[in-house]
Amino acid sequence: MEKAPIHNRTDILVIGSGASGLFFALKTAQKRPDLKILIMTKSNADESNTRFAQGGIAVVTDNNKISFDKHIEDTINAGGGLCKKNVVEMVVHQAPDRLKELLEFNVEFDKKSSGDWDLGLEGGHTQHRILHHKDISGSEILKKLLIQLQRMPNITLVEEHIIFDLIIHNSRCIGAYYYHNESKKIESIQARMTLLCTGGSGQIFKHTTNPVIATGDGVAIAHRAGAEIKEIKYVQFHPTALFEKDKNPYFLISEAVRGFGAYIVNNKNERFLFETDSRGELATRDIVSRAIGAEMEKQHCEYVFIDCRHLDYEKFYQHFPTITDYCRSIGIDIRKDLIPIVPVAHYQCGGIKVDMDSQTSIPNLFAVGECSRTGLHGNNRLASNSLLEALVYAHQSSEYICDKIDSVSFLDPNESEGIFSNYQYNITLNYSEELRNFKALMQETMTALFIKNTNPVEAKSVIEEILSKITPLFQKDTISLQLKELQNMLAVAELMVKEFLENNIKARAQQ
Numbered sequence: 001m002e003k004a005p006i007h008n009r010t011d012i013l014v015i016g017s018g019a020s021g022l023f024f025a026l027k028t029a030q031k032r033p034d035l036k037i038l039i040m041t042k043s044n045a046d047e048s049n050t051r052f053a054q055g056g057i058a059v060v061t062d063n064n065k066i067s068f069d070k071h072i073e074d075t076i077n078a079g080g081g082l083c084k085k086n087v088v089e090m091v092v093h094q095a096p097d098r099l100k101e102l103l104e105f106n107v108e109f110d111k112k113s114s115g116d117w118d119l120g121l122e123g124g125h126t127q128h129r130i131l132h133h134k135d136i137s138g139s140e141i142l143k144k145l146l147i148q149l150q151r152m153p154n155i156t157l158v159e160e161h162i163i164f165d166l167i168i169h170n171s172r173c174i175g176a177y178y179y180h181n182e183s184k185k186i187e188s189i190q191a192r193m194t195l196l197c198t199g200g201s202g203q204i205f206k207h208t209t210n211p212v213i214a215t216g217d218g219v220a221i222a223h224r225a226g227a228e229i230k231e232i233k234y235v236q237f238h239p240t241a242l243f244e245k246d247k248n249p250y251f252l253i254s255e256a257v258r259g260f261g262a263y264i265v266n267n268k269n270e271r272f273l274f275e276t277d278s279r280g281e282l283a284t285r286d287i288v289s290r291a292i293g294a295e296m297e298k299q300h301c302e303y304v305f306i307d308c309r310h311l312d313y314e315k316f317y318q319h320f321p322t323i324t325d326y327c328r329s330i331g332i333d334i335r336k337d338l339i340p341i342v343p344v345a346h347y348q349c350g351g352i353k354v355d356m357d358s359q360t361s362i363p364n365l366f367a368v369g370e371c372s373r374t375g376l377h378g379n380n381r382l383a384s385n386s387l388l389e390a391l392v393y394a395h396q397s398s399e400y401i402c403d404k405i406d407s408v409s410f411l412d413p414n415e416s417e418g419i420f421s422n423y424q425y426n427i428t429l430n431y432s433e434e435l436r437n438f439k440a441l442m443q444e445t446m447t448a449l450f451i452k453n454t455n456p457v458e459a460k461s462v463i464e465e466i467l468s469k470i471t472p473l474f475q476k477d478t479i480s481l482q483l484k485e486l487q488n489m490l491a492v493a494e495l496m497v498k499e500f501l502e503n504n505i506k507a508r509a510q511q
Contacts, residue, residue, distance in 0.1 A: 009190035009410055010038040012401065013176060015163050015218065016197030017041035019138070020369035020390035022145040024195060026105070027398040029152040035405065038189070039157040040178060043213045046142055054254035054322070056109070056132030058125070058384040059095040061117055068092055070126055075385060078124040078284045079378020087375040090356060091385070091392045098391040099131065107144045109133055121259035122383035124284035130384045135254050135320040138387065163217065164484060166194065166225040166365065169419055173225065173365035174411060177423040179481065184427055188420035192408040193364050193401050196222060196352065200370040201492045202249070205345035206447040209241055209252045215485050216492035218371035222352045223491055228361040231350030232492065233499040234379045235450060238346035239288040240264070242339060243303040244330070250344050251326055253306055255383045258282060260319060263307040265338070266295050286380040289343035293451065305338035345450070347386060349377040358397035364408060366401070368393045426478040435482050438466045439489070446493050449500065456500035463494050
């Protein structure tokens, strides 16, 4: 993206450049061309969890009441009955309208030769309802939204600018402190409305499908600002990531591959999932992940396999060219070889608590996408509902902000004096081996907590010990970006451990 100047204030600050942030910005800019919108992202504009979304977006396309009811039912069942039904109904019923808007932004989804949608099937779904663009659906959406963004004169997008903290004044959010990658300093920006679209926290774990930027920043800075965080311990592990030992992130083998007819087998070439659930490969992700974990422990192995050898290769390649080509690049020929797979951290179902307009518990602060907790997912997200949630809540927040922003004023110069100059750190880009080791210890600890069900008291002790070592570093005049990122990951890890402990206390009280 072309560099653009950053002024010291903007009407709306969008933090993050995934589907939720871009969709919000485009809709808002169209409706209110008088508003200045600044999108600030910590890496390149196209580096987000959206880009790695392979499967697609779940949408009822036949406008049939039974189809809507089944999508609602599937979502609630996948979420363990913990979903908020009114939220699920809103999201599912809005899907056709949000799809229409994506199509107006020239996003393309696969069709059959008849011209009908080529709808996919994924785990937990009782009907074919997944719109996809081969196996790069997220990338297609992101690419087309970024093209549209360049046509909007009231949107500015800046890359490689890292948000450090929100600015709270009189109990409301009025902007943020950020690292300016040209001045190499911490600077501030005032905003009438701020939208967090910062994605998930997969990098808290040893193995994840999330990119290296997924460090829980949005949840961490919202928590430090006083926002309510809820259900953060509900982290979904995707059952079929391609096993490549110490690679980070892991390459994802899409849920849609199983929907296409692939089998999951153990090292004896046995399909073992039916012992756990009658749906076999098409059970929900949490069930399949646990079954694979149990099988790995039973067989004393590091992975199991996806078997595609019985499938029509030409049709498979037409649907999954990226997966096929990647496997081939590391020496796996899906026509004759099994694909080694393992469950890894994939999606954060909880996060910053928001209402149905994406408002957090802090006035003028909103959260959309994976960093938020809307009530849609419960304890386990239904496949391909994430992009749908991002679009619906981007729409909801856009409608609300466009209607309410005129009642929110910038601070006058006298009132703002001193407020925007409180962050006095100098920044170094120097890399610390000590911080890298702390990060690795945190990842090992959190992975053991989620995968091996280790005692959360032990995890709490480790996280607190790491925090005690890094906290004094913030007393110095100069800190590193690496340190700030580790602080954010530890903050989210601490919140997750706290919820585990609270859950244990509740469970004992009920006995």
